[in-house]
Amino acid sequence: MTSTKRTIAIVEDDSLLRESFNETLSSSDAWKVTGCYGRAESALPAIQEDPPDACLVDIQLPGLSGIQLLRKLKPLCPATQFLMVTVFEDADRVFEALAAGASGYVLKRDIDERLLESLDDVVAGGSPMSSGIARKVVQHFQMPVAEPDEDYHLTQREKETLDLLAKGYLYKEIADELGVRMETVSFHLGNIYRKLHVRTRTEAVLKYMKRDPDTKS
Structure with missing residues (x-):
């Protein structure tokens, strides 16, 4: 058969x-x-x-x-x-x-x-x-895991930007979704990279996702 x-x-x-x-x-x-x-x-x-x-x-x-x-x-x-x-x-x-x-x-x-x-x-x-x-x-995925009580002090808009990055959105799509200019997205990303001590979007998303879910900025 x-x-x-x-x-x-x-x-x-x-x-x-x-x-x-x-x-x-x-x-x-x-x-x-x-x-x-x-x-x-x-x-x-x-x-x-x-x-x-x-x-x-x-x-x-x-x-x-x-x-x-x-x-x-x-x-x-x-x-x-x-x-x-x-x-x-x-x-x-x-x-x-x-x-x-x-x-x-x-x-x-x-x-x-x-x-x-x-x-x-x-x-x-x-x-x-x-x-x-x-x-x-x-x-x-072998990047050092953040301490549970680590606070990155991300703003609400920076968190929204990271959430969209985690979903695979491109920078232009993030700008459209948030209703802002590309320059504004770049500004938020610069702040995110600096606060999380990373250099790429992948590192930023992975490090942010590894944080303690109860940690608040």
Whole structure:
């Protein structure tokens, strides 16, 4: 008896890579490709209408980014597992993707060998990551934990900015959400970094999330 194939959508602007993904998955006994898209704008309504089991998404897309697409789709398709593919290895992009709802993050240089394995892992409840990405995540979570009584003296607006950062919002989106200018967001971020003694948004969010929940600024 033939087992039912899992469904997957592909969102990748590189046509050659998109076709390579499609060919690999279509020839697999485990997967059925429901759609291939070169832009997030065309993928959004199709995936929302018929959510697949998994979605392979490039982070760097023209127009809406893969992270922005993920942020829009995850609440609408909570059962869909999103595997991000990218050439980027920096921690901020990793954290933005994970905060937006990604279940895995694989570098394009590793994807030829790991595509099917990573997709099987992600639908089984795992979080596949390239080794370099996994190391960066571990390093950030090994940051020293703040003392329970540490008070960062953050203002209400600084806390709101951090909350939006934790949800994966981009700086422009934070400005729109708070109804302020980009310069104001940059000002708040400068104060946040200084008060938390960090240098990146990822470090700021992780350190703030590790604080004692009863601590008030």
